Amino acid sequence: MQTLEDTPPGADADVAALDGLTLVLVGIAWECAHAAPPEVTFPQTRLLLILDRLGRVPSSQLAAAMGVNASSVTRLADRLETLGYLARGRSPGNRSVVTLEVTETGRELVARILDRRHAALGALLDKLPLSQREAAATAARQLVHAAATIPALGPAPL
Template sequence: MRAFHAAGRDLIGIALRSLDVAGDELSLPKFRMLLALNDLGRAPSTRVAHALAVNASSVTRLADRLVHEGYVTRGSDEHSRSVVTLELSQAGRRLVDRVLAWRHEELGRLLAGLDPELRSATTAGLEQFAETAAASYSSGFPGPVAL
């Protein structure tokens, strides 16, 4: 059990450190919204709120900041004028790609230090763990969007 706690702490540390790639302007809540929009594509703000497990007013305030910073665009739904949609802008997409690329490189660097057989076994174990966790946490739970 201790190994899972340590690995979780380390993976969260990598995720948080990856935000440094974006500079001081990107907080964890902002990046979570950008990740949600990266996964959802153009989506109603209520759907984004559900994915983040927050209320709609929180999404509106966060979206206001991200629109102002140029990372998100607002739109409307062609079927209902009262529905506000959110979508990553090109700058938002580039920022998400840059942060995720840093994470990929950092994980690759760390994994390269493992013996190849251990790396393979670790990968298989983590894949099975992810499947088990997804079965327990994705059904019926809104959000949270991963870090």
């Protein structure tokens, strides 16, 4: 495993540190997604997590939040609807607009995934002395706010 001390000469050590953190966080997200039943894929899990935060929205708005095209959302939603994790509806103001929302069963699944993720993140933070834990949390909040100012990144829905 590559360590932060293995940063190639001339590389930005701060960027390398964030890159290493990305691997850790993606690993936690991937592992926690396994709280979902085997028939729910990682992309479907991501859709449920984002949709749960957004609430009932048009499928086009969900597609934009996920950074995918509308047909991808339709395919993912088809299976999730069949499994009972989300429901389709119509916009009251425009019946041609399809809305999506997480069902109670879907909310229970999202809660299991988030509980597992929060436990994993808490265990990681518990490895740090209190002052470093607080500094890490402050830095994380600042990075999330900074990311919201970059159009390509936008506000993090997950």
